[in-house]
Amino acid sequence: MDQRFSFYQREDYWSLMGRGEDRISNLPNEILQSIICLMPLKYAIRTSVLSKKWRHLWQFNLSSSTSLQFGEDFSCNQSPKQFVTTLDQYLHVLGDRSLDKFGILFSPFNIFFPNLENWVATVLAKGVKELKIDLSQGVLHTSGDFYIDDRMPFVIPNPLFNCNSLTHLSLSRCNFADPLVSANFVGLNSLSLDNVDLTDAMLTSILEYCVLLQTISLKKCEILDIVKFVGDKLKLQKLVIVDCTNVSDIEISAPKLESFLYHGWISVSHVFGNVSKVNDAYLCSQGSEDFHLIFAGILSDLSHVKILTICSMGLLHLAFHEDDYVQDIFPLQLYNLQELQLVLDSIGEDxxxxxxxxxLLCPSPFLEKLFIQLPFPSEFLNVQSNSATAEEIISEIEFPSLKFIKITNFGGSPQELILVKFFLEKAIMLETIFTLMNQRDDSNNSLSRRIIEGQLSVIPKASKDAYIVVCGQLDHDCWINPTHAKLYYEENYRNGTAMHHDHEGHENSPLDQEFL
Incomplete structure (x- = not known):
């Protein structure tokens, strides 16, 4: 729909007018109103600048819209005061009509907290089903770990949530009132909390009362200590835990859990009970190599998954082990694994x-798809060399089912070529190996696409039908992508801070680049 109506921007509109004749505006109002109603709200609003006749036509879009989404494209050119005025106007135009979805990306200070409360109360009174409040705009410390803008957190009072219609709730950088009345959320199917002061007691209460929850995402909830998702009646199907740095214990026994994504320090005690239905797992560790016991145990408990994403530190946990306990686990047969993604911090010899x-340690005889995310820019981890040689390890590895390989951020370094050579010589059923060159590498030292193609073409192949594709910097990547397409490292799910401007070009409050 966005592409279909993108011509309604000002410059395209005038090109459609012909030589001074505004043919579109001469259409009957009924037709213009019908066009407006078919457009996404943000494009309908843009038509107001075309001419006087179009100034108020966008309001007809609201007459049929059940969704109000005010994301980055809406707020980036407005000051906070303008944002508040405009949003109040939209809600007023909406009148008594009900809403299905309401989402805002906003950078409020204390002066605007009453407006926030009014908006939440208004949309909940309209029976909103999906509510998304993202207040993550702000000034991050250079480490990216905390905010330094001295903003007070916005606390959502319990009475505002007396809404049985709410099924999806997403909050970023705003808090619940304490104690939380979880009975207000009995209809929730999905809960996403980012930078929320969620306590252990609050989480326990939510799980007790919100028996319909199927998806839970917890990001940077730094007060959490002990996390338990246990119960035969749990309907939880997807669990995401990202950078909850103070979590020390995790216990999971959820009979319907299908997807488990964890990014953060691995130095936590874990107990996995009933996780037999977990189909895909994302395990990215920020802990040191000293925690290989814990990581090996987690991977062992999830060895039945079909889809797995693992990071450099996870590979390091497994490769450099000496404890007898860990040695008893390996070789760990990943018989069900069909798709594997490796997210690398560096691409050195280690x-x-x-x-x-x-x-070698985790044989995957039925692995069909392999994705390797190379770093940009490259960084190198300092680890001790293992006594075993790479040649000795390679001789024992087989890929009887591997058909597709995709390597992203490929630069043609000697280590990368060694990696490609390894797979080409071992994957006897390989159909395609796809290398996507680094899209941002403009340095004079980078190898050209033609040179890389030549280097890859002379590598011996175990599969005579293997097709090597090199995608250049200007090519469109339309190939197969991994199931875990979103990578939860800091610069990816929280892109930092940018300044936005008002209509006169003055700098206003900072703006995070992504509306989560």
């Missing part, structure tokens, strides 16, 4: 060794 070690 990283290559870790990759080889993983395939």
């Amino acid at each position: 990283d290559i060794f870790c990759i080889f070690s993983f395939f």
Whole structure:
């Protein structure tokens, strides 16, 4: 729909008018109103600048719209005061009509807290089903770990949530009132909390009362200590835990859980009970190599998954182990694994060794798809060399079912070529190996696409039908993508801070680049 109506921007509109004749505006009002109603709200609003006749036509869009989404494209050109005025106007135009979805990306200070309360109360009174409040705009510390803008957190009073219609709730950088009355959320199917002061007691209460919850996402909830998702009646199907740095214990026994995504320090005690239905797992660790016992145990408990994403530190946990307990786990047969994604922080010799070690320690005879995310820019981890040689490890590795490989951020370095050579010589059923060159590497030292194609073409292939594709910087990547397309490292799910401007070009409050 967005592409279909993108011509309604000002410059395209005038090009459609012909030589001074505004043919579109001469259409009957009924037709213009019908056009407006078919457009996304943000494009309908843009038509107000075309001419006097179009100034108020966008309001007809609201007459049929059940969704109000005020994201980055809406707020980036407005000051907070303008944002508040405009949003109040839209809600007023909406009148008594009900809403299905309401979402805002806003940077409020204390002066605007009453407006926030009014908006929440208004949309809940309209029976909103999906509510998204993102107040993450602000000034981050250079480490990205905390805000330094001295903003007070917005606290959502319990009485505002007396709404049985609410099924999806997403909050970022705003808090619940304490104690939380979880009975207000009995209809929730999905809950996403980012930078929320969620306590252990609050989470326990939510799980007790919100028996319909199927998806839970917890990001940077730094007060959490002990996390338990346990119960035969849990309907939880997807669980995401990202950078909850103070969590020390995790216990999961959820009979319907299908997807488990964890990013953060791995130095936590874990107990996995009934996780037999987990189909895909995302395990990215920020802990040191000293925690290989814990990581190996987690991977062992999830060895039945079909889809797995693992990071450099996870590979390091597995490759450099000496404890008898860990040795008793390996080799760990991943018989169900069909798709594997490796997210690398660096691509040095030790990283290559870790990759080889993983395939030796975790045989995956039915692996069909392999995705490798190379770093940009490259960084190198300092680890001790293992006594075993790469050649000895390679000789014992087989890929009887691997058909597709995609390597992203490929630069043609010697280590990367060693990696490609390894797969081409071992994957006897390989159909395609796709290398996507680094899209941002404009340095003079980078190898050209033609040189990389030449280097790859002379590597021996175990599969005579293997097709090598090199995608250049200007090519469109339309190939197969991994199931875990979103990577939860800091710069990806929280892109930092940018300044936005008002209509006169003055700088206003900072703006995070992504509306989560």
